[in-house]
Amino acid sequence: MQRPPQVPEEVPETVEQWLEGLALTDYVDNFHLNGIYCPLAAINLTKRDLQLMGVYMQGHRKKILLSLAALKESLFRQQ
Template sequence: MDCPEAIYQLMLDCWQKERTHRPSFASIVKTLDKLIRCPDTLRKIAQNRTANPLATDAPDMTQFTSVEEWLNSIKMARYLENFERAGISSMDAVVRVTVKELTALGITLVGHQKKIMNSVQAMRAQISANLSEGFLV
């Protein structure tokens, strides 16, 4: 996919399932105006979201020891308070999070939900792979 990250995020925001969570037309115009005035922000291309979490070059998502460290690594630290208020204070709790819970936590932007859930799914896959490696017969 050769789409600038800023445009990709704007599209995800516009495609929110809940109509009230979508940006207003004025907000979209304001965002596009900012992008036009600062075209350097369009140079960063969105990453392909279908990366294999078990690929050898994939980051080890099981290395994180705290929710804060994990959220910082995926650039979603703004939601640390949301996780803390919900009592999600350990990585064991993080790997059990669902999209429905993210919405209940107040994380309503689809792009942010996808980013968090992609990371959670990568952790689950890596944990599962690590567990199965110990039981080969």
């Protein structure tokens, strides 16, 4: 059974901080090479976008997408 993503209190300022929290720091360079330095810049990425960026492992893509959904929820709650 899959757990819903945890909605963070604050949005991390950098991709490094965000991916560190997901234990996926191997992808920091992939995001930077695609001009993404802040998690908010990644908010609308899709599974296909992540594949094209070099996130080939399905589980890693899923973890990132679930985290992005939680970030969206956090932004919605702040409004």
